[in-house]
Amino acid sequence: MATRINRGLSKKVAAMVARRVDQVADDVAQGARDNAPAAxxxxxxxxxxxxxxxxxxxxxxxxxxxxxxxxxxxxxxxxxxxxxxxxxxxxxxxxxxxxxxxxxxxxxxxxxxxxxxxxxxxxxxxPGAVAAGVRSTPARPNGKAITATVSVEFERVAESEHAEHGGGWLAEAARAAAAKHRARRR
Structure with a gap:
């Protein structure tokens, strides 16, 4: 009977963590949309x-x-x-x-x-053309990890992220989302 309780508990914990990962991914995606340069x-x-x-x-x-x-x-x-x-x-x-x-x-x-x-x-x-290419995937368990992905589909987008003028907009979205969720834990 203890095994059944642990399995149920681990599923609930995994679902809770997956929701949190989804929230972080959604925040990163929204931040990327907000920060993305025009095309x-x-x-x-x-x-x-x-x-x-x-x-x-x-x-x-x-x-x-x-x-x-x-x-x-x-x-x-x-x-x-x-x-x-x-x-x-x-x-x-x-x-x-x-x-x-x-x-x-x-x-x-x-x-x-x-x-x-x-x-x-x-x-x-x-305006908004690069932002329209931002996508996030739902969180998925993968072994001992739960992951979600935020991606951007647009011509030369990697070059844009690392550009001298206005680059780092996706990384900044990830930093802001991490800081927001770190502050929520406290």
Missing amino acids: KTWVTDADVQVRPSHRKAHGQTIPGNVDFRLPAMEYERKGRGRNGKAINAGGGWKLLEGVWDVADRPRDPRLPYHQTVECRCQAANL
Whole structure:
């Protein structure tokens, strides 16, 4: 009979701990939603005058505290190579694969001149877009532990969490939730 009481007691304790873990996870998730940066999207005029790197960046949606990545470009002259074959028959800008120019916004002064001159692109601000990707899972027993997960699904979100400008928003949510629940215990 003592075994039956202990099993029942351990289930009640586990349920109580699971509720507490759920509360902490919900607080972390809410704090992350409150602290998450807005998102931004690179938008072009989508016409023939848009340079190739900006055309590639069109629609790039990222957290607002990280930089856009634009493919770097170099100008290739019209002409023939040493072997006599045509090099870029029409001449013009060529995208460099795997090489990026970074910008906080269109016409960012950090960009090379050829990326900014006469640029008509815009950055559209999307408040709440990163926050909408925050999720928490219910607490689940796993052996001797009870765990819950808080996650964020958004492009380049890990980079956002560790960004120089406004990073650490998820870690701050976890610290605040831990402090809140630590104070409740006392």
